[in-house]
Amino acid sequence: GRPVLTISGLNVDYGTGPGAVHALRDIDLTLHRGEVLGLAGESGSGKSTLAYAVTRLLSPPGVITGGDVLYQPPQDGAAPVDLLALTPQELRAFRWQELSIVFQGAMNSLNPVHTVHSQLTDVLRAHRPGMKSPERTARAEELLTLVGISRDRLGAFPHQLSGGMRQRVMIAMALALEPEIVIMDEPTTALDVVMQRQILRKLVALREELGFSVVFITHDISLLIEFSDRIAIMYGGRIVEEAGAAEIYRDPRHPYSDGLLHSFPALHGPRRELTGIPGSPPHLTAMPTGCAFHPRCGKAFDPCAEHVPVLAAPDGADGADGADERTVACWLHHAAPAPAPSVADSAP
Numbered sequence: 079g080r081p082v083l084t085i086s087g088l089n090v091d092y093g094t095g096p097g098a099v100h101a102l103r104d105i106d107l108t109l110h111r112g113e114v115l116g117l118a119g120e121s122g123s124g125k126s127t128l129a130y131a132v133t134r135l136l137s138p139p140g141v142i143t144g145g146d147v148l149y150q151p152p153q154d155g156a157a158p159v160d161l162l163a164l165t166p167q168e169l170r171a172f173r174w175q176e177l178s179i180v181f182q183g184a185m186n187s188l189n190p191v192h193t194v195h196s197q198l199t200d201v202l203r204a205h206r207p208g209m210k211s212p213e214r215t216a217r218a219e220e221l222l223t224l225v226g227i228s229r230d231r232l233g234a235f236p237h238q239l240s241g242g243m244r245q246r247v248m249i250a251m252a253l254a255l256e257p258e259i260v261i262m263d264e265p266t267t268a269l270d271v272v273m274q275r276q277i278l279r280k281l282v283a284l285r286e287e288l289g290f291s292v293v294f295i296t297h298d299i300s301l302l303i304e305f306s307d308r309i310a311i312m313y314g315g316r317i318v319e320e321a322g323a324a325e326i327y328r329d330p331r332h333p334y335s336d337g338l339l340h341s342f343p344a345l346h347g348p349r350r351e352l353t354g355i356p357g358s359p360p361h362l363t364a365m366p367t368g369c370a371f372h373p374r375c376g377k378a379f380d381p382c383a384e385h386v387p388v389l390a391a392p393d394g395a396d397g398a399d400g401a402d403e404r405t406v407a408c409w410l411h412h413a414a415p416a417p418a419p420s421v422a423d424s425a426p
């Protein structure tokens with residue numbers, strides 16, 4: 079599909095001046111029409127910051143310090159929209175209509191004193207002023223049915239619904255205005271594994287039916303592999319590898335991707351900790367030099383502590399197999415810069 083969202087060179091800091099820390103660095107990412115793009119990484123890797131930055135929901139001290147985020151409307155010949163340049167008023171129109179987001183723990187953000195009916199129809203009332211009350215109700219019923227909830231639950235209050243149902247109501251709200259892009263930040267983390275899979279299966283089916291694109295964010299790599307078309311893996315505020323879900327699963331190239339895949343949580347039984355990777359992710363305030371993963375990487379060598387690896391196709395990839403449009407940021411896959419001559423070497 080054609081690109082629907084193109085992120086290039088995106089940088090986000092927390093704070094300004096000498097105390098500023100880098101939260102996102104040089105993010106290049108393209109979402110294509112109709113695809114599910116998964117974002118993986120441990121907490122603190124920048125996944126949520128990226129979702130907030132792209133939707134302009136970043137709150138201080140978070141600040142976008144560079145880059146572009148372009149949205150391509152579906153209409154033929156429509157000019158791309160620069161999301162970073164939208165006024166607050168334009169943003170309000172853009173959200174829900176073109177792009178909606180379901181946050182972590184969203185099921186708890188339903189208003190406890192209003193029925194499902196009133197919360198679903200509120201979105202329609204705000205954005206479709208021409209719609210009559212019976213049409214709004216009909217649309218609310220349709221939306222509930224879409225996410226697999228019986229229309230007789232329309233009059234229910236949130237506390238009368240299970241967690242899984244509340245989460246599906248949030249997804250129904252996100253789909254209410256038929257947006258082109260739905261961003262899901264850990265949308266199912268609070269639910270049990272069976273319910274998570276059921277909701278995601280529903281979402282992927284709806285994506286096929288309605289044709290929207292999904293950015294799906296979770297720390298659970300097994301869910302990502304199962305439900306994404308492509309996966310971008312983040313570490314220390316950068317994307318370290320991006321490839322098709324099947325390619326990442328079959329042949330992870332970045333040592334961090336490899337570690338994440340080996341800490342695959344059990345599909346049944348209790349969740350396991352990430353056992354594939356020693357140590358813990360870096361703090362933004364103490365980001366390692368060079369490759370941020372080097373203190374934890376079993377394969378680190380000369381250039382790693384000094385030079386930041388660029389995200390690019392691995393050396394020797396000729397694109398001949400077509401399927402593998404992979405990029406990786408690791409010195410194992412790119413010609414490393416020559417080490418700086420040491421003082422001893424340069425002495426006469």
Ligand code: SF4
Nearest residue numbers: 369372375382408409
């Ligand atoms: Fe490991 Fe070096 Fe690759 Fe970083 S660049 S992942 S430290 S081998």
Ligand code: MG
Nearest residue numbers: 121125126264
């Ligand atoms: Mg997060």
